[in-house]
Amino acid sequence: MSSMDNTMKYTVPKESNEPEVRQTLIEVYNALQDKGYNPITQIVGYLLSGDPAFIPRHNNARSLISKIERDRLLEELVKVYLAQQRSE
Template structure:
């Protein structure tokens, strides 16, 4: 029998969640296609928080702003460690 004294929570996701790595890939591709150095631009964004480092082409700016900068850094560091230190 359910506990009638407790409130139950129901969460509705309005948007499909995209993995951080997928966002980084999409942003990387958009920056490359527009002729930017994607590494420099993404570093500039992470360091400053200024979204104008990322092009709005293919919604790259919108996508990268959906993720906290520390999450981006965590994903990049995790990948670096997996590839280079293991």
């Protein structure tokens, strides 16, 4: 049996709390919007690549987002999205 047949369990380290992650994403979103970028595509680019160049230094956005692990950001985005879908 190959490892592709087994389900792996992933656990995200709980280094930062939800309000901090949400506030960081909001601040980064606003900084991207201020600079005229499409915030969604820029954040996706950052999450997929890990390259901080997708996030501007404007309003300290690059520094803020770099303090939070990408897997933690993804976890929060998925959690909020799915909670919203369940409430509709």
